[in-house]
Amino acid sequence: MKKTLPQFALLTLSLAVLTACGTAPSAGPEAAMAAPAASKTAAAAPKLIVFLVVDGLPMRQVLSYRDQLQPDGFKRFLERGAWFANAHYGHGHTVTAAGHATMLTGAYPERTGIISNEWRDAKSFEQVYNTGDTAYQYIEHRTEPLAGTSPRNLRAETVGDVLRSVQPESKVIAVSGKDRGAILPAGHKGTAYMYMSEDGQFASSTYYMPSHPQWVKAFNAAKPADAFFGKTWAPLLPEAAYARSVPDSQPWQSNAGNGNKLPAVLGAKMDGPGPRFYGNILPSPYGDELTLAFARAAIEGEQLGADAKTDILSVSLSSHDYVNHAFGPESRLSHDHFLHLDRYLQGFFKYLDEKVGAGNYVAVLTADHGFADTPAWAKSQGRDAELLNPALLQATVNEGLVKKFGEGRWVVGFSAAGVLFDHKQIAARGLQPAEVYAEAKRLMLQVNGVLAVFTPDQLLSRDESTPYLKAMRKAWHPEVSAPVQFVIKPNWLFSSRPGGSSHGTPHAYDTHVPILAWGPQWVGRGEVTQAVEVVDIAPSLAQMLHVKAPAQAQGKPLPWPQAVK
Template sequence: MMRRLLLRSFALRAVGLALIAGALASCGTPQASTPDGRRPAPPRLVVFMVVDGLPQRQVVDYRSQLAPDGLARFLDRGAWLSDAHYGYAFTVTAAGHASMLTGTYAWRHGIIGNDWRDAQTGELEYCTGDTRYSYIGNSTDKLDGTSPKNLMVETVGDVLKRRNPGAKVIGISGKDRGAILPAGKTGVAYMYMSKSGQFASSTFYMPQHPAWVNTFNAGKPADRYFRQDWRPVRDNAAYASSLPDEQPWFLAKGGKLPMTMGAAQDKPDGAYYAALLRSPFVDELSLEFARAAIRGEALGQDDVPDILAISLSGHDYVNHAFSAESRLSHDHLLQLDRMFQAFFKDLDTMVGKDNYVAVLTADHGFMPAPETSLAAGRNAGRVSGSAVLSRINAGLQQKFGPGNWARYFTASALALDHQLIAERKVDRLAVQDEARALLLKEEAFAAVYTRDELAGNTRAGAPLFDQMRKSWNAERSGDLQVALKPYWMFGSSTSTTTHGSPHPYDTNVPILFYGPRWVKAGRYSERAEVSGIAPTIAALLQVPPPSASEGRLLPLLAP
């Protein structure tokens, strides 16, 4: 009942934009066509793959070491865009996964970060959190992701299912947000449970799992990696360009290959299952579960198109712990590449090599670790968010009197205390402007824009403004949107390095397509945006683009 009400509310909200999108589609949205000018039937299955935290530079740098039919299938026989970027500033996992299949950014889809503070209560809001629902057969914590409630717009899959009720849309990921957001409002999401090693959905989607999911979990596939080693796929010379293991600045212990899974445990337990996330094995499990989904749901087996979205989470965990410049990250990508080769072989058999389109992208890139940048002579470093907040409040107190005028950082913005401002009868704009001036005195900050500037689009064309505006949502964001200088990051007790900036190392991600019947092979060097993926997939499926989509079609549809 709750899900029906939520979907009805979403449908009413989207209907106006949907009508516009439908009208535009009927006026000649470009479609793939056969040599005789006829459009081919849509692919039976779109396999949409995400490598969490994969910067484009890694795909290019390691190209000579790729397997013959993994990523090379895209690079040698498919279409790849070498200058593809996110068009917004706060490049984090949830915002990226929300953008890919909606065709828009946080200013419209509302997923401004992995979490944020409620503007009224100050309570922490998780991007896919919804306490009305729980994981099936697994424990659920308050901030666990269980539904797409916070996603404000529709996805390609939602459009597909509205046009073709028999279509199936399934999202799979090691992270809840990596499964839920691409699956949209009407798909089904399954996520890896780091406490049990299972894959589970939530009661938002169904009361209980289908038989194929129970069968998969009953086999305890995660247990097979217990005491198994993650070993490099190539000899030591192949990693000469990458940082050696066990750098002194790695925050995560055990940053060395080979790495034994569960070495500190007597038997598989929660700590072991969680540790699999920072390895190739969680990605192998995700692809194995994807194979089970194809069989169990008969994906791609009829003329009604389906979408299978698979987000592979391990690379992000590895990069946070050891950096994208490390040998561990280098090898992790090579491991993924060989997994793709095996998966494509199975797709060719299970679905038919001419019946599906494969797409691969990433939710964000990765910043080089500050130590790497400093060694290269760059201005780089880490800044403490709590220390900055304290200094900003000290400066505001000098001008406006006692009180914590700045409440907290939320997503990529600073929130002011509007109640305090009203009680003291202080000019809000004056507090806002002073807070901006204080932030810009901080060494790490590159740009700061106010709520009024962002809402009114009054600084268009100013440095980073357009990107930052697309990360800011009027309902959910704070009062001063911020961006750090290149190679600077907010410090963390768990991450050696991170992402979340408007700089190219974070925005430049791969966009790769394969499907000879529908896609023109080749390298496309013109700049493109991730927002173009959704309308392009919609064109392949012969449905209108999502109602809030702002993306331009990617130039790779077969003529």
């Protein structure tokens, strides 16, 4: 399950909504699958790499609304850039932290150690947060237990780490509405800034610096988030344009926060800006607007892309994930949020063209995971879709293990996509763990909603043919993960919470994400239908920067279309 953390931030100096002009009809993409051209490999590195992440954006949404896109938002990638129609995550537990750790390391969770957003220590059963580190605190902000403050748990280097090792003058800045969305792409040698929902500011942690630079202080002092108090999130298009989406106010859509119907007024029934209002900015288009505004402030304040030493700016836009969790990707609210995001990107690209120069930077966009449709909606469409209650599954397995091995709490709980066992009890009964794992697997497979279960012997094997095993192996770190891993049925959610939707499986709706790029002299132009994976991004960027790929990288350079000179 997703954890909402107190790290979300505000807008920069100018808070103008990044809008652009009318919709243009979509032209057919150019198909190309050529290997990288020699001239592209030899091209000088760009001055700036802009790495964009849209949290929780399945590729199907990018293409479903293509006819309603602005001329120079997502269409910049689809019509004048390179894009991969068949890009997937290779690991099976598809969640925010695991995805953000994979993107710029080029490594699966089996190597990064970031197996989920949070997990439990397999021996002590204590909670672990992916970027938690009590040795550091947020600068000038309250630091809650388990808050994300450093990349200590990330066991792999990023492209930015490699770049700064050979070229320390290069800057690597990461910005996000979530701590994990900033800290993990920033790696060990970059700098991360995240949104603080207590006051609408962006903050870093003492892992990176003792105090904020002046440009951050100026941004926060302007209180740009306050400008959204009383602002209305209204549909961008006429009602008929949303006929392909599920209408608002469905019983399975969350009615908390800003409500589940457009138009919605931010701060409605509140006296003024406060923590609840600042938190409600995130599940609206304005969370992304704030994040991009801070990204512009970072470009100005750090002079990114201003000299010959390549810089990296990672911007993880968190709002789409919150919207999809609350309302489902099939909803009109998600549809409209995507269209807002398209306009924001158009404005951001215009700014980059003017500030950095259109021929001086590369933009790459991906997502940390896809999304399932809400089970209630899927069920109404005739699909087998339900909730698998974790407490019920645990009780069922424990009951069966008691019958087999005697009284005791054999299953302690769940950690990421795995099952935790009381190994002290197993040893005290003189049992081998493998015996208990095998029986637990048998019992779990009898529960409706469980599709596959894998024991450590299977996860450590070289079996490449058993369905889902390879994906779950890549999601399993033997020192971090629970011993037994499982997969739920398609369209089901492992949750007891009614309403909304989620992700976290090896099914295509969760693994199929965009990989879009623009920077014609480096990435070429056209659609690529060849299957690729998100782990391929890091070695591709390393090649572009003329540095070695990150040490733990498991991907290979992307098959860019022919470079455009």
